Amino acid sequence: MPLSFRGGVHPDDKKADTRKKAIEVLPAPGQVVLPVSMHIGAPAAPVVSVGEHVKMGQVVAETAGAVSARVHATVSGTVTAIEPRPHPNGTNVMSIVIENDYNDELFEGIKPVDRFHSIDAQELADIAEAAGIVGLGGAMFPTHVKISSSVGKVDTLIINGAECEPYITSDNRQMLECGEEIINGVTLLMKALKLDTAYIAIESNKRSAIEKIRRLIAKKDGLKLKVLRTKYPQGAEKQLIKSVCGREVPPGGLPSAVGVLNINVGTVIALSRAVETGMPLLTKVVTVSGSAVANPKNLLARIGTPLRELFSAAGGFKDNPYKVLMGGPMMGISQYSLDVPVIKGTNAILAFCEKEDAYSEQQVCIRCGKCVGACPMNLMPVYLHMYGNRGMLDECEKLNVTDCIECGCCSYICPGRLHLVQSFKNTKQRLAALKKKKGAR
């Protein structure tokens, strides 16, 4: 019986279009746009100037603060602008624009780590920081902070290969094609953090990835495979930890509060590469799919590549795109421009035709309670919506609206087509604003 958690929904996984498409290398674009915010935390500070020539792998923006991450040049060439540019999150963010000279001239400072077998936690964190590695599953939390804050608190390592969002197969392909690097990275983490056990968790719909990982860990001590029930949001941090080891991360807490370090498969690969070759994080595996895409595929793209280039490489649009998403259909962000770049957290870009859209004007709650059954955080969306719409923020807070992980299960399942999670995002923002105002007094 595959492992699971309470609640969740079962959307059609739509992974068949790209599941068997091996990762193709997308040629570097003529220009890359590198936002200084491709992570949670303080934006990195640019350390190059317009007109400067930079090499591939050179730091162009430096960590600024305790929670922050470096940005590296992903091509060699000339810095042509440092200015606000459209970012996938919908705002304009300070970005470093580099004109590619197509030489891919490698930065001299890049070299493998010597003492490969005796790396301790702090050294591993330093390597992650130097390589600009962040959580590549989409959350983009700086990995060095995660590692150093786990020292002494963690007894279990979970590698997240759940990939529960429909359409996306980038983690699946990486498990199939870079399995050895995953095992390598996990071993590094286990040694550095002195852990006996690590679980690699994969949803049951990825049979070939499960087989591959099973073969690779056959003779490894302490490495265990956990097959998870195919259910959204199985890959969400708190739900994954609950499924794998039955622990519930407390409200507002981090996985380390229950002794768990949880890292995405892509992040582990990046970590393994940073140690073995010294290469910082320059590329990202991106699934390009959706009903408007002519030839859906998986691409290895330089970070900073405009979405336009990826869609072109996937045969362009066979139908007029109505909506373009970065990320999956459950939590992805809709995009208004194809000029926004691939960032570190980009695991998929999707383009849909009009008929796929689920937006509805007529909304009537029939109190069916399906949202309550589907909420993986044990909330009561029906009441949060009712109170939120009337501006009763206190009631929403009492019903723990701040626990909402915005997975979208409630909106997905709602037969009355209510915009539930959308309204909770709003309520949370209003609550946060209110707290700030109170604090200022």
Add this chain to the structure above:
Amino acid sequence: MLSEEKLIMTSSPHIKTEDDTRSIMLDVIIALTFPLIMAICFFGWRSLTLTLTAVASCIAFEWLYRYFMKKPSSIGDLSAVVTGMLIAFNLPVTTPMWIPVVGSFFAIVIVKQLYGGLGKNFMNPALGARAFLLSWPALISLWVKAKPLADSSFPLLKSISREALSPDVIAAATPLAKMKQGFLPSTPMPSVDGDIVSTLRDMAVGNIAGCIGEVSAIVLIAAGIYLIVRKVITPHIPLAYISTVAVLTYLFPRGGNDPLQWMLFSLTSGGLMLGAVFMATDYVTSPVSKTGRIIYGIGCGLLTVLIRYFGAYPEGVSFAILIMNVCVWAIEKISRPGRFGVKRFKKAGDTK
């Protein structure tokens, strides 16, 4: 072709399940046709005309109200059809045709639309209508037992009087009325006028006197299973309700009867199965969480037995559900799902 002129921006999620209010109501209507077919078998085609009259009036009142109140039409959600069917199912086949029309007006306009329409009413519209129609007790309590498939027995539309009943129809006391006096429906009561003996098999199949939609326990259970399989309802309310009635009637049989017999007759008599499957599970007027639904189901069962045992009226199902309807708000307050992440956990090697 890489144009982006008309990209639309919305908040996630961007996909939705195909099931909407209309498809759910359609499933309920499909489930309701199971007992409707049995009603036609046992009481003839007049059951169908009664049902159609109620459905047509519910749709008409819903449309008229929304039209005159300048609100968008809501008949497309099919909830009025469900209400209409349930109103008819709670009436005996001898009911005059104007009764379901008046009931539909009360259910749709007073109970549902005046409170804001679907999802806003605090009691089940069909049950509200049934309680209201008890203002004319004489008109909705001519119970009959017809010979199966005696489809020519009743006029399709004209009113029926006790005197004018055709010879193959018997005016009969319902099994519940006999149980009210402490007798099993299978016990002959020669002293009582119009007494009929109903075996447990009659009770289960529905070959008994009663409201047209409530008689066949087996078919109603099948309809309930259909709704559960289609994920329209969860099993919590019907199971809690029926089990509570089963336990109470087994523990406290009346008239010195065998507990098992008394329990089985209690479960198959009256509106219990119809109420447990279709009425108590009405989304709008029942709790949204699993715990809440169990509490609510137990409450319905408890009140049903109390009313059947101690009330003036033989049947307790509709009043029990109506009473629990108005308790839903309180039940919701005490039945919230436990917060995620407040349970304590054990670390590997933790000894505490």
